[in-house]
Amino acid sequence: MPETLEQYQARVKQRLAELLPIFAHASIGDFNQDVKIPAAADEFTDLYVGLQIMIEVVREQTKQLQTLNQRLEQTLSERTAALYRELEETAKHEAILDSIGEGLIVTDKTTKIILANTRATEILGLKDGAQIKGKVHAQIFHLINEQGQTLPVSEYPLSRALKEGGRIVATDLWYRRPDNTTFPLTITASPVMSGGKIVGAVKVFRDMTIEKNIERSKTEFVLLASHQLRTPVSIIKWYGQLLAKELGERNAKQKQYLVEIDEGTKRMNEVIGTLLDVAQIESGLLKYEPESMSIVPYINRLLEDLGPRIKQKQVKIIKKFAANLPQLQTDPKLLRMVLQNLLTNAIKYMDSGGRITLVIKNLKAGAVFNGKQTAGTSLGISISDNGYGIPPDQQNRIFSKMFRAANVKDKIEGTGIGLFITKSVVDFLGGQIWFDSQVGKGTNFYILLPLRVDAQK
Amino acid sequence: MATTANPKKLLVVEDEPSLLNALTDMFNQEGLKVIQAKDGKTGLELALKDKPDLILLDILLPKKSGLEVLEQLRKDAWGKNAKVILLTNLSDTRTLAYALSYDVHTYLVKSDLDVDFLTKKVKEYLKIK
Numbered sequence: 001m002p003e004t005l006e007q008y009q010a011r012v013k014q015r016l017a018e019l020l021p022i023f024a025h026a027s028i029g030d031f032n033q034d035v036k037i038p039a040a041a042d043e044f045t046d047l048y049v050g051l052q053i054m055i056e057v058v059r060e061q062t063k064q065l066q067t068l069n070q071r072l073e074q075t076l077s078e079r080t081a082a083l084y085r086e087l088e089e090t091a092k093h094e095a096i097l098d099s100i101g102e103g104l105i106v107t108d109k110t111t112k113i114i115l116a117n118t119r120a121t122e123i124l125g126l127k128d129g130a131q132i133k134g135k136v137h138a139q140i141f142h143l144i145n146e147q148g149q150t151l152p153v154s155e156y157p158l159s160r161a162l163k164e165g166g167r168i169v170a171t172d173l174w175y176r177r178p179d180n181t182t183f184p185l186t187i188t189a190s191p192v193m194s195g196g197k198i199v200g201a202v203k204v205f206r207d208m209t210i211e212k213n214i215e216r217s218k219t220e221f222v223l224l225a226s227h228q229l230r231t232p233v234s235i236i237k238w239y240g241q242l243l244a245k246e247l248g249e250r251n252a253k254q255k256q257y258l259v260e261i262d263e264g265t266k267r268m269n270e271v272i273g274t275l276l277d278v279a280q281i282e283s284g285l286l287k288y289e290p291e292s293m294s295i296v297p298y299i300n301r302l303l304e305d306l307g308p309r310i311k312q313k314q315v316k317i318i319k320k321f322a323a324n325l326p327q328l329q330t331d332p333k334l335l336r337m338v339l340q341n342l343l344t345n346a347i348k349y350m351d352s353g354g355r356i357t358l359v360i361k362n363l364k365a366g367a368v369f370n371g372k373q374t375a376g377t378s379l380g381i382s383i384s385d386n387g388y389g390i391p392p393d394q395q396n397r398i399f400s401k402m403f404r405a406a407n408v409k410d411k412i413e414g415t416g417i418g419l420f421i422t423k424s425v426v427d428f429l430g431g432q433i434w435f436d437s438q439v440g441k442g443t444n445f446y447i448l449l450p451l452r453v454d455a456q457k
Numbered sequence: 458m459a460t461t462a463n464p465k466k467l468l469v470v471e472d473e474p475s476l477l478n479a480l481t482d483m484f485n486q487e488g489l490k491v492i493q494a495k496d497g498k499t500g501l502e503l504a505l506k507d508k509p510d511l512i513l514l515d516i517l518l519p520k521k522s523g524l525e526v527l528e529q530l531r532k533d534a535w536g537k538n539a540k541v542i543l544l545t546n547l548s549d550t551r552t553l554a555y556a557l558s559y560d561v562h563t564y565l566v567k568s569d570l571d572v573d574f575l576t577k578k579v580k581e582y583l584k585i586k
Contacts, residue, residue, distance in 0.1 A: 227517060230546040230568040231473055238479040241572040245486070269568045308571045 015044040022051065031059045101206070106192070108200045109162065111137040123185070123207050125177035142176045157189035162201045165191050171208070184208040222279050229272045237265035270344075277337060277421050288334070288428070292327045295360060295379060302339055309347050318357040325362050328379055329452040334425050338433075341422045342383045342445050349443075350387025357384045363448070370446045372432060379449045386442035395437065399423040464490040465583045468509035470500030470526065471544065472518050476567070480513065480575075487576055489583070497521025501529055508535055511583050515544045516556060527559045540582055 003011070018036065025033045035052040037045065094117075097104060103120035107113050113132050121132065124140065132140050137158055143151040153159055157168040167190045174182045186208050192200040240261040247254060303310070303317060310317060328335075346356045361380040363369055369380035390398055399419050426433040430450050437443035467489045471477040474495070481491045492507055494500035497518040504512055504526075512530075516523035523543065530536035543556055543564035556564070565575065 227546050231476070234546075234567045234570070235473070235475045235479070237568075238476070238483075238570070238572055242479060242482060245572070272568075305566060305569060308569070308574045 011042070019051070022055070026055070031055050031062065103205045104202070105137065106200060106202045107137050107158065109198060111158065111162065111201070113137055113140070114200070123205065124175070125179060125181070144174045144176055144182065146172055146174065148174075148182075157187045158201050158203050161189035161191050161203075162198060165198060184212050222276060225279075226272070226276050230269070233265050233268050233272065237262065240265065274418060274421070289331050290329055291332055292329050293332050295325055295328050296321050298332065298335070299339065299358065299360070302336065302343065306340075306343055306347070309344070313347055313350070314353045315347055315350070316353075316355045318355065320357065320359045322361050325360060325379065326377075326451060328449065330429055330449060334429055338422050338425050338447065341418045345418065346383055346385040346387060346443070350385055355386050358382070359384075369448055370444075372434065372446070372448060374448055375450065377451045379451065381447045381449070382444055384442065384444040389439040389441055389443055390435075390437040391439050398435070464488055465511070466490050466492060466507060466509040467579065467583075468492045468494065468500070468504055468507065468512045470494040470497065470513065470518065470523070471515040472496055483572055483576055484579065487580065489579075497523060497526045501526045504530060504539065505533055505536060508539075510540065511579060512539060512541045513544055513579070514541055517546070524556050527556055527561070531559055542579070542582065
């Protein structure tokens with residue numbers, strides 16, 4: 001029997017009402033309610049089924065979304081943790097790099113900067129955090145030499161390290177800051193190798209102002225000490241001698257006392273001189289300052305200075321200087337140390353009335369001088385005396401510090417440092433020194449000096 | 458003893474009083490007239506004023522260094538031919554080297570000097586017997 005209108009209306013009302021809870025739940029995001037499909041199929045069945053399918057799809061998708069979300073969150077937290085670790089590492093590396101007291105710059109093979117620590121920008125006087133990465137090294141680094149002249153880029157330690165493939169150290173270069181002030185620095189540059197090829201370079205550098213100031217203080221101290229020590233010695237000596245003159249005729253005792261004063265001051269002078277030489281050498285202050293000089297007037301001058309001593313011991317000086325000796329390129333003050341030491345030794349270690357023979361020869365490369373062969377053109381100098389000589393069993397220690405030969409140790413004052421210094425200086429000047437000696441007959445000291453010593457050592 | 462009729466004038470520029478006096482006594486005894494200067498500024502002034510026959514010039518001096526005195530002396534018409542002997546303690550080798558380029562007769566190392574040697578040298582340069 002067909003439905004009445006009232007029945008139809010009731011049925012529709014009921015069907016729709018059954019759906020209301022589904023929508024109510026859905027509106028709060030709850031899709032867990034299933035749609036109850038009525039047993040009796042009617043016009044609403046398709047709608048009901050469709051709705052249920054939809055709900056199931058939504059449910060499924062929601063689940064998927066949740067899973068996805070979870071996964072995303074997990075990935076995020078993992079990634080975040082990794083990032084933190086990375087940042088921590090980087091911070092540690094940067095901390096390490098930045099806590100190095102030295103500037104560090106790493107460049108690629110084309111000298112473009114790929115890494116620099118904060119100290120580098122600090123030392124270079126660049127603005128805080130100035131981005132020097134990516135810039136060509138020589139654009140940032142303005143190097144000058146000690147005389148203030150700009151250094152060509154090819155001579156930069158970094159450029160040389162890249163080209164020559166070895167470690168380059170430079171301690172005599174200066175840097176000009178953007179504000180035009182300059183300071184000395186020490187630079188060590190090395191190539192960076194990978195797979196046997198040079199892929200870049202790393203450079204470490206340090207402001208040397210403090211060290212240079214210390215060096216200057218040391219020099220000033222030595223000079224001051226020298227002056228302060230030598231002045232009173234001169235005073236005592238001169239007044240002693242003036243007193244001797246004042247007293248005029250004196251008895252043996254007075255004579256002796258005055259001689260003691262004079263001798264005492266001479267010893268003090270020697271010791272002061274030796275101490276200052278050692279102080280200079282040990283504190284590394286001995287700078288090589290070469291000049292072109294003539295040896296003959298120089299030695300004559302030295303002999304003149306030693307006049308009093310020579311006269312007092314009545315030493316006969318014989319000079320055998322070759323004619324037309326060439327100019328010598330060396331440091332005169334260092335040469336003076338050597339010759340003065342050898343001459344004063346010769347005078348000291350002999351009886352009165354002895355003889356000292358000085359020979360200077362010009363030697364071609366490969367020539368033999370008293371048993372030794374020269375490398376390049378050289379000056380050969382020999383100082384021979386007929387003094388006490390050095391016993392054979394003491395000869396191999398004669399150049400060591402604090403050594404004094406047994407046959408003179410108790411007779412004559414000496415600190416034992418003189419020949420040690422002398423040999424150090426001759427070595428420093430690129431020369432050679434040796435000797436031969438016979439007890440009771442005398443000693444011959446020989447020196448070979450290259451005519452030109454170019455490289456600073 | 459040299460005649461004192463027309464004694465040679467010797468200017469001694471030395472800042473250490475004891476040394477200055479010792480030098481003065483030494484040369485007075487030899488009949489020389491000694492002019493004293495305790496610092497570089499006075500030394501230069503007296504040199505140009507009194508025109509001494511010989512100047513003994515210490516290198517390390519207050520007010521004006523021996524080197525400066527020498528520089529300025531050599532710029533003067535009389536001063537450029539003045540006879541100068543430098544006195545040094547060898548603690549100033551660099552300055553000494555510069556000073557020597559200014560045409561001095563010689564330099565003497567104070568601590569090595571004997572009174573006799575010094576007076577002999579000075580008389581040599583003054584051409585006195």
